[in-house]
Amino acid sequence: xxxxxxxxAVAGCHNHGTVAVDAVPVDAVAGNPCPVGxxxxxxxxxxxxxxxxxxxxxxxxxxxxxxxxxxxxxxxPVAQQPPANVSFGVPAGQVVxxxxxxxxxxxxxxxxxxxxxxxxxxxxxxxxxxxxxPYTGGPLxxxxxxxxxxxxxxxxxxxxxxxxxxxxxxxxxxxxxxxVEIAIDQWxxxxxxxxxxxxxxxxxxxxxxxxxxxxxxxxVVTLGTGSKLVATAxxxxxxxxxxxxxxxxFVAPAGASTPYLTADCSTLYYSDDAQxxxxxxxxxx
Numbered sequence: 001x002x003x004x005x006x007x008x009a010v011a012g013c014h015n016h017g018t019v020a021v022d023a024v025p026v027d028a029v030a031g032n033p034c035p036v037g038x039x040x041x042x043x044x045x046x047x048x049x050x051x052x053x054x055x056x057x058x059x060x061x062x063x064x065x066x067x068x069x070x071x072x073x074x075x076x077p078v079a080q081q082p083p084a085n086v087s088f089g090v091p092a093g094q095v096v097x098x099x100x101x102x103x104x105x106x107x108x109x110x111x112x113x114x115x116x117x118x119x120x121x122x123x124x125x126x127x128x129x130x131x132x133x134p135y136t137g138g139p140l141x142x143x144x145x146x147x148x149x150x151x152x153x154x155x156x157x158x159x160x161x162x163x164x165x166x167x168x169x170x171x172x173x174x175x176x177x178x179x180v181e182i183a184i185d186q187w188x189x190x191x192x193x194x195x196x197x198x199x200x201x202x203x204x205x206x207x208x209x210x211x212x213x214x215x216x217x218x219x220v221v222t223l224g225t226g227s228k229l230v231a232t233a234x235x236x237x238x239x240x241x242x243x244x245x246x247x248x249x250f251v252a253p254a255g256a257s258t259p260y261l262t263a264d265c266s267t268l269y270y271s272d273d274a275q276x277x278x279x280x281x282x283x284x285x
Contacts, residue, residue, distance in 0.1 A: 032215070032236060033211065033213060033215035033216040033234040033235070033236070033265075034211055034212075034213060034215070034216060034263070034264060034265035035265060035284070035285045036216065036232055036234075036245070036249065036261075036265050036282060036285065037265075037282050037283040037284045037285040038282070038283045038285070039249065039250045039268065039280050039281075039282055039283075040280065040281040040282065040283055041281075042278045042279065042280045043278060043279040043280070043281075045272055045274065045276030045277065045278050046276065046277055046278075046279075049066055049275055049276070050064045050065065050066060050271055050275060050276060050277050051064075051065040051066075051097070051098075051257070051258065051271055051275060052064060052065045052097075052098050052099065052100070052257070052258035052271060053065075053258065053260060053269050053270075053271060053277045054099070054100050054101040054156055054209075054260045054269070055101065055260070055262060055269070056101055056102075056103055056104065056105030057103035057104065057105070057159065057212055057262075057263045058105075059262050059263075059267065060105070061101070061105050062101070063099045063100070063101040063108050064099065064277070065097055065098060065099055066085065086131050086133075088110075088124055088135050089133075089135070090112060091114075093114070093115055093116075094112060094113060094114045094115075095112070095113045096110050096111070096112050096113075096122075097110065097111050097112075097113070098110060098111050098153045098154060098258070100154050100155055100156045100157075100209075101156070102156070102157050102159075102160075103156070103157070103158070103159040103212050103263060104159065104160065105129075106125060106126070106129070107123055107124070107125050107137075107157075108123070108124050109121060109122070109123050109124075109140075109154040109155075109156075109157065109167070110122050110124065110154065111152065111153055111154055112139075113150055117147065118147040118148070118150060119147065119148050119149065119150040119151075119152060120139040120140070120146050120147060120148060121139065121140045121142065121148060121152065121154045121169070122137055122138065122139050122140065123137045123138070123140060123185060124136070124137040125137050137185075138185055139185070140154075140185050140186075140187055141185060141186045141187065142179060142187050142188070142189065143187075143188055143189050149171070149172065151170075151171075151172040152169055152170065152171055152172065153169060153170040153207070154167065154169055155167045155168045155169050155170070155208055155209055155210060156209045156210060156260065157181070157210075158210060158212055158213070158214045159212055162212075162213075162214065164180050164181050164182065165180070165181040166178060166179065166180055166181075166210060166214045166238065167179045167181075167187070167210065168208040168209065168210050168217060169208070170206055170207060170208055171192070174194055174195045174204060174205060175192055175193070175194050175195075175205075176192065176193045176198075176205065176208045176219070177189050177191070177192045177193075178190050178191045178192070178193070191241075193241075193242065195221075197241065197242075198217075198219075198231075198233050198242060198244055199233065199243065199244025200221055200231070200244065202223065202224050203221050203222050203223040203224055204221070204222045205219055205220070205221055206219065206220050206222070206257070207219055207220045207257055207258045207259060209258075209259060209260050209261065211261055211263060211265060212263035213263075214238050215234060215235055215236065215237070215238070216232055216233070216234045216235075216261065216265065217232065217233045217234070217242050218230060218231070218232050218259045218260070218261045218268070219231055219232075219233075219259065220252065220256060220257060220258075220259060220270075226254060227251070227254065228251075228252045228253065228254055228255075228256050229249070229250060229251050229252055230249055230250040230252050230256065230259045230268065230270065231244060231245070231249055232244075232245045232249050232261075233245060250268065250280065252270065253272050253273045254273050255271075255272060255273025255274070255275075256270050256271065256272055256273065257270065257271050258270060258271050265282060266281070266282050266284075267279055267280065267281060267282060268280040268282060
């Protein structure tokens with residue numbers, strides 16, 4: 001399937017005022033991104049009333065944002081659907097959304113909106129492996145501040161075994177930011193990507209997620225016609241820029257959101273236009 005969006009040159013991209021990746025004293029990873037094959041017919045929708053969905057690296061447990069109850073997230077074995085409700089006990093008036101489970105399955109990153117303070121990205125950890133609480137964690141410091149724009153959405157971090165973890169967050173509409181963890185709950189921006197730097201000439205980019213190796217990025221593109229596709233971009237080292245893969249990878253329903261590609265690139269999950277999760281098996285290339 002040929003790309004539905006134009007591919008533009010990215011070799012001369014700039015960092016929009018952020019720190020150059022190769023100037024940051026953090027781990028640089030080189031290698032080949034996990035291979036992405038051909039999407040197969042999707043599964044029947046499951047995990048009903050779900051806005052976002054991620055799994056751990058072994059694809060055994062899942063975290064989801066549910067629409068059935070305010071401030072309720074879900075955690076369960078993947079085979080148990082829908083996930084059971086999990087509440088972090090946030091104060092009244094605050095809203096927790098867009099949970100992204102760490103590859104190890106023991107941390108979840110969320111956006112928490114406090115009408116009196118603003119939005120923060122937070123990391124929560126459960127005292128038990130079954131996420132029954134109590135929960136600890138705090139706001140992420142990003143470039144020295146904890147308050148972010150209330151449209152910012154967290155992403156999936158790379159594994160702790162990779163050294164300084166990375167995470168791609170959604171800044172809204174046409175911009176992503178790649179963060180590196182420099183200390184517990186302290187992150188810094190190493191690069192921002194606008195749609196042109198990802199090879200997208202038109203439309204809106206949203207919902208970025210890194211694969212576990214940090215070398216492949218999956219995200220949603222909404223074209224000017226209103227149609228959507230799930231696109232991937234890859235790089236051969238964390239100090240290199242992402243380049244849009246040559247094919248339009250997967251044409252998605254109009255309401256598709258929050259794509260997530262498993263660590264081995266064998267399954268794509270996304271929420272469909274009816275807010276149910278769909279699993280798309282990926283045939284090996």
